[in-house]
Amino acid sequence: xxxxxxxxxxxxxxxxxxxxxxxxxxxxxxxxxxxxxxxxxxxxxxxxxxxxxxxxxxxxxxxxxxxxxxxxxxxxxxxxxxxxxxxxxxxxxxxxxxxxxxxxxxxxxxxxxxxxxxxxxxxxxxxxxxxxxxxxxxxxxxxxxxxx
Numbered sequence: 001x002x003x004x005x006x007x008x009x010x011x012x013x014x015x016x017x018x019x020x021x022x023x024x025x026x027x028x029x030x031x032x033x034x035x036x037x038x039x040x041x042x043x044x045x046x047x048x049x050x051x052x053x054x055x056x057x058x059x060x061x062x063x064x065x066x067x068x069x070x071x072x073x074x075x076x077x078x079x080x081x082x083x084x085x086x087x088x089x090x091x092x093x094x095x096x097x098x099x100x101x102x103x104x105x106x107x108x109x110x111x112x113x114x115x116x117x118x119x120x121x122x123x124x125x126x127x128x129x130x131x132x133x134x135x136x137x138x139x140x141x142x143x144x145x146x147x148x
Contacts, residue, residue, distance in 0.1 A: 007044050007051065014122075016138035018056040018131070021063045024143055026105050029063060032143055034109035037119045050115060054122045056138055061098040061127040065090060075104060099125040 017036055021029055035041055039051030065073065074087045093101045102125050110116040124133065 005044070007046050007049060009049075011044055012049070012051055013042075015053045016056065016133060016136040017053050017141045018058060018133075018138040019141045019143070020059055020129075021057050021102065022059045023062060023064050026063050026065055026102070028143065029057070029102065030105035030109055032141070033057065033106050033123065036141070037106070037110065037122055048115075050118050050122075052119055052122060054133075054136070054138075055124070056131050056133055057102055057123070057125045058129050058131055059127075060102045060125050061094065063094070063098065063102060070094075075101065098127050 019029065019033060033055050036055050037052040039045050039049075039053070042051055045051055070091045071089065073090045075090060075093050076085060076087050078085050090101060103120075103123065106123060107116075107120055110119050124131065
């Protein structure tokens with residue numbers, strides 16, 4: 001009889017991956033990053049454990065949105081008070097804080113519990129091409145995509 005393998009915290013092997021977001025569609029970038037953060041690309045994946053890798057996203061200010069989403073799509077946030085809903089268009093959000101736009105897209109694809117919050121802490125997003133994680137020797141992750 002074969003038993004189901006259940007990983008322990010000692011079985012977790014975390015790598016560092018860097019993704020260049022230049023001209024990559026936001027949703028496609030977010031789905032690939034969410035898979036890497038959760039660890040679904042590993043044969044030892046267990047949905048009840050944080051098995052994923054650290055993900056560094058550079059050039060977040062050069063991410064692409066298809067169609068008319070740049071002008072029409074809105075990012076919402078709420079202050080917690082009555083009438084505290086604030087809407088910001090993605091064109092304004094990408095100008096002022098492109099890291100927040102990428103983090104918001106990836107957060108929506110992770111579990112909405114303490115496991116998802118732990119996985120979000122392994123995401124590092126930078127607007128420019130520089131990042132301070134060179135000591136971790138990250139490997140580059142290329143996205144195969146169709147031309148826009």
